[in-house]
Amino acid sequence: MGPNQAPLFPIRILKIAFWFTVFFYLFFLIFNTSFTIMGVDVGDFLKQYLGAFFGVYLSTTFKVFSVSFFLHLTLFSLVYLTYHFLKHSDVSWYILSTWVVMIECFALFHSMVSFPQIYGEFFFFRYPSFAPFLYFLTDHTSPTYFSFVLGILILGFLLVLLKQIYLHKNKESFFAILHVLVLGLVHTSGYYMVGILYFVILFWQGKHYQRIHIKTYGFFSLFFLFLYLIPSIWIRIEGVTRPEAKGKPPVFIIAADSLRHDKIGLKLEEKSITPNIDLFANDSFVFHDHHTTIPRTFPSWADLLTGQYAMSHKVRDMFPSPEEKQRIGSSAFSTIQQKLKEIGYRSYAIGSFAADIFPRANFGFDEVLAPNFNARIMTVQRTAESQLFLMPFLTGSWFSGGMYLEEMDGLSTWGDGSRIFDRFQSVLKREGNQAFSVTYFSSVIHFPYTPAYPYYKTFTDPNYYGKYKYLKFVDPTNSSTPNEEETKQIRGLFDSAVFAFDSEFGDIISELKEKGIYDESIIILTADHGEALYEDVHGQGHGEHLRGEAVTHVPLIIKFPKSTNHKKPDHQFFGITSSVDIYPTLMDYFEISTKQEFPGRSLLPVLGKSNWAEDRMVYAETGIWFSDAGDHFFQKQRIPYPNILSLHQVVPEEDYQIMITDPMYRETIAFSKHRSLQNSDYKLIYIPTRQGVLFEFYDRKKDPFNTKNLYPNHPMAIKMKDMLYQMVVKWEDASLAGEYLIPSSLSDINEN
Known part of the structure; x- marks a missing residue:
C-alpha cells in the first residue's frame, strides 16, 4: 500500500460524530434540563444572574459539549476501526450510530445501578413515569452485568486488532495501536481538548500514516505506555527523595x-x-x-x-x-x-x-x-x-x-x-x-x-x-x-x-x-x-x-x-x-x-x-436559615430575614463564589442565632425573637428529645443562663441590650 492511500479515518466519521453529538446534546438539553436543585426552584437565581453570568454559561456549554464531542469521536473511531479491519469500510452512518447508542446505553445502565441517586431528579421530578425502569435495573441487575457486556465488546475489538497485528504486522495495525493508546491516555487523564486536537490532526493528516517508519510507531507506542506510568513513578520518586x-x-x-x-x-x-x-x-x-x-x-x-x-x-x-x-x-x-x-x-x-x-x-x-x-x-x-x-x-x-x-x-x-x-x-x-x-x-x-x-x-x-x-x-x-x-x-x-x-x-x-x-x-x-x-x-x-x-x-x-x-x-x-x-x-x-x-x-x-x-x-x-418559609417550629422562634437566594451574591473577583456580603444581613444573621450551653446533665437554649428572648432548659438524660421545657423553674437554669452570657461576652466581645446579646461586628473589630 502506497503513501497516497485513503486515510484510515475518513472525514465522514468526523461529520457523523459531530452531528450525533449536536443531536443528543440538544435533545437532552430540551427534555432534561431542570431549574431546580433537589426540588428547590432556582428560577429567581437564574433571573438575577443570567445577564452577568451569560459568559460563564456559554463557556460551560462549550466545555460540556466538547467533552461529549471527544467521547463520541472516540467511540465512532473505534467502532469504525473494527469494521475497517473486518473489511467493511463502507459501513453506513446509522449502523455506526446504533453501535455507539448501544454502548452508551449499557454504560448508562451500569451507572444507573451504581449511582441511581445521580438520576433521581430525572426519574422522580421530570419523568416519574419512567421510574419503574430504574426500579427494574436496581432490583434485578447489578453493575457486573453491564460491565460483562461492555467487556465483551472491548474484548471483541481487541481480538480484531490483535488478529490484524498477527496477520499483517503492518503500519496500519501499529497506527491503530497508537490510536488506542492515545485515546486511553486522554480518557484516563481527562484532557479532552488535547483529544480533540489529536482528532483534528488525525483527520487532517491521517492519510500520511503510511509515510511514518514502523520503528517510529514502536517508539511512540513505548513513549505513550511510559506516560501511563508517570503518575505512579513520580509519586514514588517524591516518597524516596x-x-x-x-x-x-x-x-x-x-x-x-x-x-x-x-x-x-x-x-x-x-x-x-x-x-x-x-x-x-x-x-x-x-x-x-x-x-x-x-x-x-x-x-x-x-x-x-x-x-x-x-x-x-x-x-x-x-x-x-x-x-x-x-x-x-x-x-x-x-x-x-x-x-x-x-x-x-x-x-x-x-x-x-x-x-x-x-x-x-x-x-x-x-x-x-x-x-x-x-x-x-x-x-x-x-x-x-x-x-x-x-x-x-x-x-x-x-x-x-x-x-x-x-x-x-x-x-x-x-x-x-x-x-x-x-x-x-x-x-x-x-x-x-x-x-x-x-x-x-x-x-x-x-x-x-x-x-x-x-x-x-x-x-x-x-x-x-x-x-x-x-x-x-x-x-x-x-x-x-x-x-x-x-x-x-x-x-x-x-x-x-x-x-x-x-x-x-x-x-x-x-x-x-x-x-x-x-x-x-x-x-x-x-x-x-x-x-x-x-x-x-x-x-x-x-x-x-x-x-x-x-x-x-x-x-x-x-x-x-x-x-x-x-x-x-x-x-x-x-x-x-x-x-x-x-x-x-x-x-x-x-x-x-x-x-x-x-x-x-x-x-x-x-x-x-x-x-x-x-x-x-x-x-x-445554629447556622444560617436557608429558607424563610415552612411551618417548622424554629421558623416560629426566630428573627426573620430573607431566604438564601435573596441574601447571597455571586462575587466574580472571588472566583464566582457565593457569599453574603451585605454587612446588614451578616449582622442580622449573627444577632438571630440560637445559642446553647450544656453540661453532662442539662442544656440551656437562648432564642432571640421579635417579641423578646425565649429560653428553653432541658434535662438531657431524662428528656433527650428536649420536649419538656424546665425554664425558669429548675435551679440550674439561671446559673447556666449567666454562664452563657459571660461566655458570649468574653469570646465574641458582645454587648447586652436587655436580654438580647448584641454581637460585635467585623467592622468594629477591624477598627480596633
Missing part, C-alpha cells in the same frame, strides 16, 4: 459529614452498622459526650481547625464574606495545619462534595484534593447532569474516566467513597515515613444520603417504591413530615450511608496497617455535625435548631501512637467535650506553644479517666 522524619507521627483527622454519635455501634438485624469503627475504638480513647460547636460544615471545620468559636473568627455560615474568610489562617486564628508546619509537617485535605469548604479559606493545607464550590461550578454540574449519555463517563462509573470535568467532583448525589480513597492511597505512597497530616472528609452520609451500589440496599426496604428509594430529596420550604413508611426508608438510607462510610473507614485503617504506619499514627475520628431524622418535631437536617441530641452530638475517637504509652486503665470518657478541644489537644501533644487563650481544653490530662473533676460547659450555636 524526602527525608525520613523520625519521632513525628502521622496525623489523620478523619471525619464523616453528618455522622451521629448514636450510630456508632448501632445494631440492625443483629449486626453493628459500624463494625470497622467498633474495632478501631478498641485501640483508642472514646469520648462519649462530644459536641460540635455549630452544626454547619464550613464554620464547624473552622472552629475545629482553629480551636476558636465561630463567634470569634466570624465564619458563622456557609457563605462568609471575603473579609470574614480571610481571618481563618491569620495570626490570630492559625490552624492545626499551620502549627504542624512549624515543626516540619506537610498537610493534605482530601474529600468529596462537602469538602468544598477547604479550598475556600486559608486552612494551611499544602495540597487540597477536594472539590471547590462556586456559581460557575454549579452551572457546569447542572449542564452536565442534563446529558444522560455523558454522565457515566463523567463519573467514571465504568472503565475509568471521571477526570473530564473536575466540577463533577462536587456533585452532591455522587456518594462514592472509592474515588477519594484513591487519593488517600496516593498521599500515603508519596509521603512514606515523612512527617505529614491528612484531613479526610467523607460526604456520603450528608443529605441526600447517597451511598453507591450495593450499600443503598443494605438497610432500606426492598419493597418500597417511592421518591425516597435511593436518596432524600431536600426541600427546606416543605415542613410536612413524611409518613411512617417514608420515614423508615429515609432512616434506612441514612444507616446505609453510615455503613458505607464505615467500609470506607475500614479501607483506610487497612491501608495504614499495610503500610506499617497504623501503630505510630495519631488518628482522630469525628464529624462536623449530626443530623435530625424526624425525631419528635425536630424535622430532618442540621443547623436550624439546637433541640435534642441529634445535630450536635457527634463521635470523637482518638488513637495515639503506641510508643507514647497513653495506656488505659479506662479508655471510655463520659465527660462532655467540644470540637474546639481537638486543637489544644494536638498542641499539647506536640508541645507547640500558643500565646493566646483558647476556649477548648487539652484532653491529654483526662486520658485514662472517665470524667472531668469539675462541671464542664460547652457552647453551640
Whole structure:
C-alpha cells in the first residue's frame, strides 16, 4: 500500500460524530434540563444572574459539549476501526450510530445501578413515569452485568486488532495501536481538548500514516505506555527523595459529614452498622459526650481547625464574606495545619462534595484534593447532569474516566467513597515515613444520603417504591413530615450511608496497617455535625435548631501512637467535650506553644479517666436559615430575614463564589442565632425573637428529645443562663441590650 492511500479515518466519521453529538446534546438539553436543585426552584437565581453570568454559561456549554464531542469521536473511531479491519469500510452512518447508542446505553445502565441517586431528579421530578425502569435495573441487575457486556465488546475489538497485528504486522495495525493508546491516555487523564486536537490532526493528516517508519510507531507506542506510568513513578520518586522524619507521627483527622454519635455501634438485624469503627475504638480513647460547636460544615471545620468559636473568627455560615474568610489562617486564628508546619509537617485535605469548604479559606493545607464550590461550578454540574449519555463517563462509573470535568467532583448525589480513597492511597505512597497530616472528609452520609451500589440496599426496604428509594430529596420550604413508611426508608438510607462510610473507614485503617504506619499514627475520628431524622418535631437536617441530641452530638475517637504509652486503665470518657478541644489537644501533644487563650481544653490530662473533676460547659450555636418559609417550629422562634437566594451574591473577583456580603444581613444573621450551653446533665437554649428572648432548659438524660421545657423553674437554669452570657461576652466581645446579646461586628473589630 502506497503513501497516497485513503486515510484510515475518513472525514465522514468526523461529520457523523459531530452531528450525533449536536443531536443528543440538544435533545437532552430540551427534555432534561431542570431549574431546580433537589426540588428547590432556582428560577429567581437564574433571573438575577443570567445577564452577568451569560459568559460563564456559554463557556460551560462549550466545555460540556466538547467533552461529549471527544467521547463520541472516540467511540465512532473505534467502532469504525473494527469494521475497517473486518473489511467493511463502507459501513453506513446509522449502523455506526446504533453501535455507539448501544454502548452508551449499557454504560448508562451500569451507572444507573451504581449511582441511581445521580438520576433521581430525572426519574422522580421530570419523568416519574419512567421510574419503574430504574426500579427494574436496581432490583434485578447489578453493575457486573453491564460491565460483562461492555467487556465483551472491548474484548471483541481487541481480538480484531490483535488478529490484524498477527496477520499483517503492518503500519496500519501499529497506527491503530497508537490510536488506542492515545485515546486511553486522554480518557484516563481527562484532557479532552488535547483529544480533540489529536482528532483534528488525525483527520487532517491521517492519510500520511503510511509515510511514518514502523520503528517510529514502536517508539511512540513505548513513549505513550511510559506516560501511563508517570503518575505512579513520580509519586514514588517524591516518597524516596524526602527525608525520613523520625519521632513525628502521622496525623489523620478523619471525619464523616453528618455522622451521629448514636450510630456508632448501632445494631440492625443483629449486626453493628459500624463494625470497622467498633474495632478501631478498641485501640483508642472514646469520648462519649462530644459536641460540635455549630452544626454547619464550613464554620464547624473552622472552629475545629482553629480551636476558636465561630463567634470569634466570624465564619458563622456557609457563605462568609471575603473579609470574614480571610481571618481563618491569620495570626490570630492559625490552624492545626499551620502549627504542624512549624515543626516540619506537610498537610493534605482530601474529600468529596462537602469538602468544598477547604479550598475556600486559608486552612494551611499544602495540597487540597477536594472539590471547590462556586456559581460557575454549579452551572457546569447542572449542564452536565442534563446529558444522560455523558454522565457515566463523567463519573467514571465504568472503565475509568471521571477526570473530564473536575466540577463533577462536587456533585452532591455522587456518594462514592472509592474515588477519594484513591487519593488517600496516593498521599500515603508519596509521603512514606515523612512527617505529614491528612484531613479526610467523607460526604456520603450528608443529605441526600447517597451511598453507591450495593450499600443503598443494605438497610432500606426492598419493597418500597417511592421518591425516597435511593436518596432524600431536600426541600427546606416543605415542613410536612413524611409518613411512617417514608420515614423508615429515609432512616434506612441514612444507616446505609453510615455503613458505607464505615467500609470506607475500614479501607483506610487497612491501608495504614499495610503500610506499617497504623501503630505510630495519631488518628482522630469525628464529624462536623449530626443530623435530625424526624425525631419528635425536630424535622430532618442540621443547623436550624439546637433541640435534642441529634445535630450536635457527634463521635470523637482518638488513637495515639503506641510508643507514647497513653495506656488505659479506662479508655471510655463520659465527660462532655467540644470540637474546639481537638486543637489544644494536638498542641499539647506536640508541645507547640500558643500565646493566646483558647476556649477548648487539652484532653491529654483526662486520658485514662472517665470524667472531668469539675462541671464542664460547652457552647453551640445554629447556622444560617436557608429558607424563610415552612411551618417548622424554629421558623416560629426566630428573627426573620430573607431566604438564601435573596441574601447571597455571586462575587466574580472571588472566583464566582457565593457569599453574603451585605454587612446588614451578616449582622442580622449573627444577632438571630440560637445559642446553647450544656453540661453532662442539662442544656440551656437562648432564642432571640421579635417579641423578646425565649429560653428553653432541658434535662438531657431524662428528656433527650428536649420536649419538656424546665425554664425558669429548675435551679440550674439561671446559673447556666449567666454562664452563657459571660461566655458570649468574653469570646465574641458582645454587648447586652436587655436580654438580647448584641454581637460585635467585623467592622468594629477591624477598627480596633
